[in-house]
Amino acid sequence: MGVEEKAQAMSPQTTSKERLRLWLRMLRVTRQVEAELREKLRVQFDSTLPRFDVLAALYRHAEGLKMNELSRQLMVSNGNVTGIVNRLVEDGYIDRIAIEGDRRATRVCLTELGRAAFAEMAEAHEAWVSELFDGVTEKDAHHMGELLHRLPAEPGAER
């Protein structure tokens, strides 16, 4: 019945094409999910994905993060973080705090306002994702997580 009952060994060319197809599919899905999350964040909270990402990172680190660490965690450039942080500071969501003994660096911390705002957004965000991933069972999620381990940027990937 199935198209490929036997696990027939494939040529390297076929493997390569197959992997490319998988990548394009991953990219497509990721973009679509991102687009929907961005839209909801915009409409319901007048916010953006990058801002959400920064707030999320700071929420997980109550003691704050250096610009440096923030940039590494989010996998975006240093200069990029500067801009987003500037705007969040203007809005009163985060503070820049001087670091004792190193005048080059600053620590960035959520304000009370920022913490409260994020908590609200995070709850909605989790619900949105869960809804978008409606067709994904526990088992699927687990299996897919395993597969993702074989790709770059995952702990355990041999790169």
Next chain:
Amino acid sequence: MGVEEKAQAMSPQTTSKERLRLWLRMLRVTRQVEAELREKLRVQFDSTLPRFDVLAALYRHAEGLKMNELSRQLMVSNGNVTGIVNRLVEDGYIDRIAIEGDRRATRVCLTELGRAAFAEMAEAHEAWVSELFDGVTEKDAHHMGELLHRLPAEPGAER
């Protein structure tokens, strides 16, 4: 031996958290792969991912595409495509061609130069992806493709 031998039913809260974790992991991997591809495209071809995407779409449609269709295929806004196309036209990679009987629309086509340039990039691109997806077997790719079908932006996903 396994941590979860039994497929124990989980609470909705757990499901939600599990899906969120999966999404974050997907996002992380996708960003990492994109970053590596962008870097290679930049260094080896002095190009960018968006440009590559536009060329790829046009390569698959020798007869050309309307701005409209291009924007839908790439899942980016109309105005966005205008900018990228402008730059590609300046570089002589693509042409804007008037459409018979509708002076609003234009058809965008690869030039010979563009076609040749893309062919070269596409070959390298496929090899890069295959290398990044080194740990992914045929079976994995197939299975993961199935799982992705349950997510938005995939034909077959019930949305």
Next chain:
DNA sequence: CAAAAATACTTCAAGCTTAAAATTTCAAGC
């Protein structure tokens, strides 16, 4: 300790991205 290198960060120029407004052209309805 002074010079050189490394670190933390910001600024800059260019390009990408979006949503919304504006423009031009076409299609329908009256």
Next chain:
DNA sequence: GCTTGAAATTTTAAGCTTGAAGTATTTTTG
């Protein structure tokens, strides 16, 4: 045929993103 509305595209303003250059500070090293 005029007008109204729809369609295709571009423009605009704001924000995101990068890589590279610039600034300030700290650390290393000769």
